[in-house]
Amino acid sequence: MQLLQGYLDQNIPITLTSKIITELNDACIKRVIELSLEKMKTPPPARFSWLALGSQGRSEQLLHTDQDNALIYEDVPEIIQEKTRKYFLELAAEVNKGLFEIGYEYCPAEMMASNPKWCLSLTQWKELVHDWISKPGKDEVLLSFIFFDYSLSYGDRELANELADYIFGDIEKNPIFYVHLVSGALQSPSPTGFFRQFLVEQDGAHKDFFDIKRRALMPLADAARVLILSHSVKGINNTPERFEKLAELEPQNKELYLSCAYSYKALLKFRTKQGLLHHDSGQFIELESLTKLEKVKLKATFKTIKELQEVISIRFNPGKITI
Numbered sequence: 001m002q003l004l005q006g007y008l009d010q011n012i013p014i015t016l017t018s019k020i021i022t023e024l025n026d027a028c029i030k031r032v033i034e035l036s037l038e039k040m041k042t043p044p045p046a047r048f049s050w051l052a053l054g055s056q057g058r059s060e061q062l063l064h065t066d067q068d069n070a071l072i073y074e075d076v077p078e079i080i081q082e083k084t085r086k087y088f089l090e091l092a093a094e095v096n097k098g099l100f101e102i103g104y105e106y107c108p109a110e111m112m113a114s115n116p117k118w119c120l121s122l123t124q125w126k127e128l129v130h131d132w133i134s135k136p137g138k139d140e141v142l143l144s145f146i147f148f149d150y151s152l153s154y155g156d157r158e159l160a161n162e163l164a165d166y167i168f169g170d171i172e173k174n175p176i177f178y179v180h181l182v183s184g185a186l187q188s189p190s191p192t193g194f195f196r197q198f199l200v201e202q203d204g205a206h207k208d209f210f211d212i213k214r215r216a217l218m219p220l221a222d223a224a225r226v227l228i229l230s231h232s233v234k235g236i237n238n239t240p241e242r243f244e245k246l247a248e249l250e251p252q253n254k255e256l257y258l259s260c261a262y263s264y265k266a267l268l269k270f271r272t273k274q275g276l277l278h279h280d281s282g283q284f285i286e287l288e289s290l291t292k293l294e295k296v297k298l299k300a301t302f303k304t305i306k307e308l309q310e311v312i313s314i315r316f317n318p319g320k321i322t323i
Contacts, residue, residue: 185222
């Protein structure tokens with residue numbers, strides 16, 4: 001966090017800052033896994049991959065937030081399936097505990113490899129994602145948003161790549177899934193009202209605060225994911241990088257996509273500064289604490305959200321789908 005504050009104070013580009021912080025995050029995770037493996041009584045009974053999910057999978061986790069991870073292990077003969085599963089669940093529990101001890105909070109929704117739901121063999125993962133893609137509902141779309149942005153933190157790259165290939169192939173066979181993804185991407189609440197005033201939370205613990213994650217960052221990240229999937233582009237998880245790639249693939253929308261990349265970086269930097277200032281996740285912002293210039297800069301990024309949502313609405317026509 002001290003490094004992060006220093007980078008922001010020196011106005012180092014957020015893209016470079018993200019890359020450095022991601023490298024540090026990955027180094028910490030790798031070391032915790034190595035130490036956890038040393039504590040196990042035997043070496044792993046099969047190849048495995050430890051995956052970072054969500055914002056960490058997209059190399060966008062700058063502030064300390066909770067853990068989001070999963071584990072894939074290779075298929076093994078039936079006779080040792082239960083023993084193998086037990087081993088990896090024990091390993092995952094050790095890793096999650098180790099990460100917690102060095103400052104990564106446990107995920108309140110238990111999106112962690114120690115949860116039996118997210119510690120599966122390659123075949124089980126394929127069956128699970130096939131269910132999400134072929135029978136998408138609100139929960140399946142939400143899980144896809146979290147899991148389809150994974151990156152390999154440790155272990156076997158072939159397993160992670162094979163699952164990625166399967167996901168792309170299965171989506172190609174089920175194109176209606178795009179429509180559900182778009183419908184989900186358009187669920188995010190609008191950042192501003194009819195008169196361009198900020199829309200804030202109406203009740204709960206964050207009443208009268210602006211939710212920069214759900215109202216500004218998520219609509220951009222969700223749309224970038226849908227568009228990059230529709231072009232079958234693998235290996236680019238970072239949201240600004242996705243927009244930059246889309247600008248190459250769709251010259252007719254180049255200006256919009258580059259504006260989206262810029263807006264996302266500006267919003268990420270803004271959230272990070274707020275989080276460091278208030279020692280929290282930076283998700284909820286007290287508008288009264290912002291200067292007039294900060295409010296103007298924030299609102300400038302919202303125009304791209306509206307334009308982008310119009311593009312995906314027209315392209316995928318999600319009107320007939322309700323999730």
